[in-house]
Amino acid sequence: MKNRKIQHCVEVFGGIAWLLLYKDTLHLTDIQKAAGTLIKYGWSFSGQGTSYAFEVLNSAQTLISKISELRERFRNLAISNESFEKCIKRWDQENTFLYLDPPYFGAENVYPGINFGVEWHVLLSELLKNSKATWMLSYGDHSVIRELYKDFHITEATVKYSGLANSKKHPNTPELVITSPLHTQKKLNRSAKTT
Known part of the structure; x- marks a missing residue:
């Protein structure tokens, strides 16, 4: 059997x-x-x-x-397999929520075949600064990222990665959750209630 x-x-x-x-x-x-x-x-x-x-x-x-x-x-979810530039430009609407999880600053070598230098982090922050959408971004805690997103709501979080969860050698890892301005979030809530 x-x-x-x-x-x-x-x-x-x-x-x-x-x-x-x-x-x-x-x-x-x-x-x-x-x-x-x-x-x-x-x-x-x-x-x-x-x-x-x-x-x-x-x-x-x-x-x-x-x-x-x-x-x-995920019935009403759209997942895009394209550059963040194209994705943000395509979905940049007031009734859209974007979640972004870019390569963490200073840890880009963890992602084989991806060349995501500082210029890409700067471009991402500029696109989000001008976005109409409500968005959430997760990043490893780094001073460069804090500076790029200093005008946004930043929440500190600690994460223990699942592969290391039982290990006492590996402490919690500091991460940041960055969100779009509150007024954008209120617009999304209003449009969600009317539809």
């Missing part, structure tokens, strides 16, 4: 597990990329994509349930 369940699990994940190792993502469909990302962040240790663990007995049903739950939760 146990072998049958393991085989079923292998069949379910075998068809998409190769996506995790596939380097040439230009030839993948958006659905294939999404499936690979779901597996990477849902089942790999700390979302790193280097080692994986999941319950054999319930993995297939769990994945199906999660996809169904996400589909309902």
